Amino acid sequence: MLKQFLNLKISQKLSPQQIQLMKLIQLPTQAFEQRLLEEMNENPALETGKEEDIYEKDEFENEQYDDYDDSEADRVDAEDINLDDYLSSDETPDYKTQVNNYSDDDDDRETPFAAPVSFHQDLINQLNTFILSDEERDIAEFLVGSIDDMGYIRRSTPDIVDDMAFTQGLYTNEKQVESILQIIHELEPTGVGARDLQECLLLQLKHKTPTESVDLATAIIEQQFDAFARKHYDKLVQKFNISNEQLRKAIHEIERLNPKPGGSFAGNNKITENVVPDFTIRIIDGELELTLNGRNAPALHVSKDYQEMMQTYKDSKDKSNSQKDAVQFIKQKLDSAKWFIDAIKQRQDTLFVTMNAIMHYQQEYLLDGDETKIKPMILKDIADRVGLDISTVSRVANSKYVETPYGTKLIKEFFSEAMKNDQGEDVSTLEIKNILKTIIEEEDKQKPLADDLLAEILKDKGYPIARRTIAKYREQLEIPVARMRRKI
Template sequence: MLKQHLQFKLAQKLSPQQIQLMKLIQLPTQAFEQRLKQELEENPALESGKESLEMEDEYSDSLDGDMDSETIDTEDINIDDYLSDDEIPDYRTQTSNYSPDEDEKSIPYAAGVSFNQYLMNQLNTIYLNDEEWAIAEFLVGSVDESGYIRRTIPDIMDDLAFTQNVYVDEEAIEHVLKVVQELDPPGVAARSLDECLIIQLKRKPPTPSIELALEILDKSFEHFTKKHYSRLLQKHGIEEEELKEAISEIEKLNPKPGGSYSGGNKIIEHIVPDFSIKIVDGELELNLNARNAPDLHVSKEYNNMLEGYKKSKERTKAQKDAVLFIKQKLDAAKWFIDAIRQRQQTLYVTMKAIMDYQREYFLTGDERKLKPMILKDIADTIQMDVSTVSRVANSKYVDTPYGTKLIKEYFSESMKNVEGEDVSTREIKTILENVIGEEDKKKPLTDDKLARILKEKGYPIARRTVAKYREQLGIPVARLRKQI
């Protein structure tokens, strides 16, 4: 049975302006510049460049006067006196937007061809009949960014028949594949890692070490990948020094030949630090990247429109609609300017709290000085929400005397040492990395042994925790760290 009833409920909701402000805070410098450019293009009432502070006061006075959108009078303004018929904004026609001493803000990119096109250009220099050319073209198109063909010959044969109307047997495809594998970089178009390495070795002048390396890859690839050196010595009847030389030849090879191609088909990623920390006279100095603090002001032309409206006497609905549009744009411009200022303040205050919290580290660069720090520590310090601190930390970089790093890297959990003191997990990872770096590579330390060593150093952590930290550091298990 359906019933109607009233229910009262209290709820908190973010306004659209608050949501946009959170998004602005989250943006790193380069993305922020794009957002700023977009706003300048979409809102003609917003302008960049230095302007008198009286402009904002004039705008506020205009809004506080007779411009209430609910009680607006439909006075007749001659909008043509204020608006140009030219649809091209003034800023698009200006070529001297910056002074000669300003830094160039655009980053040029070199043009280039794709990796597959690079292979096709080489293929054009080889004589092939029509059928072979169709196969070769299809094989080159199947090469991925790493330089491999991840398809089986039967699959390629079926695709050639269905998509290219080329009916050939596996032998014909194998023949053309050998031709494609002669292209540069060496190892390209291989179907597996061992085939890729073998192709590269065959390009080198034959020596005893290379011959042995080829034999190991061809007949004992699994033992090689698992570093079962004793089995390799026994199976191939060789001395330890011979095995070491063969492995040395294999280690010089490139497991991803496509990665060596330096064409211009990929966008180069540039990191622009949002902050910089310097040591001046023994004290830390924090600066916000100037590109995060643009000069913005409300358009004087649009303010003049409001003044013209107040002085006009004739009234029409069309002019009222036009003035409401102008007021809307002015409101949006004023809010955006305030949001940018609030963004600058939030970024600076958050980073300043992080810098003060980790003062010892930023003065020395010693990662052992990094204190345990979680988002809530900084949020409590600056009296802001944890989500705000997270938005700043997850996407911003800081330039320090010890390199440019992502801010979130300075956050870490804590654990107690044998003396009951809180230490950063980052400190434990640094010690773990140093212990592994100093181990005997012929007998690498297992996770159990690493846990015992850390416990002796005053860090009682379990073996599974050691394994987790080791994986986070990108260090393989003991078996794969073994060297002959």
């Protein structure tokens, strides 16, 4: 049986403009610049640079665009458009009355990077020094193409043989591939083309001048690789009937080897990351000063050409259907351009006020650089200070950098949970991690400290922490367990 009834429900829906604003806030400087270029390419009514005749402040601030929609249902008849809203006055534009402390000198310039020969091309060039038949060269080049950025061939020989037959029409056999692989192993850097770590280390050891320590290191890797990897040094001493000093020298030879020969190649084709800080914090006369990267504050205005199109339509007496369609298009582009300019301003304000709150919250640390003075801080702490939603603060903090007197830092690194010390005071987990890292760095590597012993030491220092918490912090710091830190 069907029934009708009334149901009151409150729901919150974000407009497309609000969603776009949240996306703009989340973007770091370089991604924001790319988004700005995309918007300018899509909207010819939006221009950058200084313009003598643009819109009044009231035209940007008094109009609301939150409910704007491009759908046909909300289409406004051309006769109902107030053209004066889209035409500029003779008053001074708003952008000329605002103080902008960003200069071109503050902008980060693009850094040119060299384009050296790639890792794989260098290997191909080295192959040219070997006398090979056409078939052998094709196989060798295929093997070089199978080497990853770390310098390894992580495929079995049968798979390589099958792949060459199906994709290259090269019909060969495992014996011939293994023979060509020996040539690959002669290339630089030594160890390139290995199938696994054990083979990589052996290739490098066999290229070293034979000594007692090198011979012992070779035997260890060749015969007792698993015991070495697990640092079962007592077993190695017993197996090879050697002293601890002899084992120490052999291990020293192994530690000097490169487990990632391809990664050390200066001309590898990895993208060089260039971090552009979104904010800068300076200390001036004992006070902190925050500035937003000038590249986040572009000079934007609405195209004067589109304004003139509106004026032409207004002055014309006979308005054709094509002109009415044109004014609809112009209105859409002008509204979009005005909203985007306003969104950029809101983005700047949101970024600045949020980072300013973070700066003052961590003022004690930023004034002298002592990491033990970093206060416990969560997203809610900043959200309550600036009156923004936690998700907005998270968008500002995530993937953005700030240049401080102590280096460029990821903003989210300032956030940490709080733990109580033995005096009941809240301390940052960052402080505890730094103390833990220092203890491990200073430990006796012949008898590294287990997690329960680390917990006891931290407890003695005034930080009562459970062993499982120590293990969690150690993993976050990418520090291995005690057995793997042991040295002979």
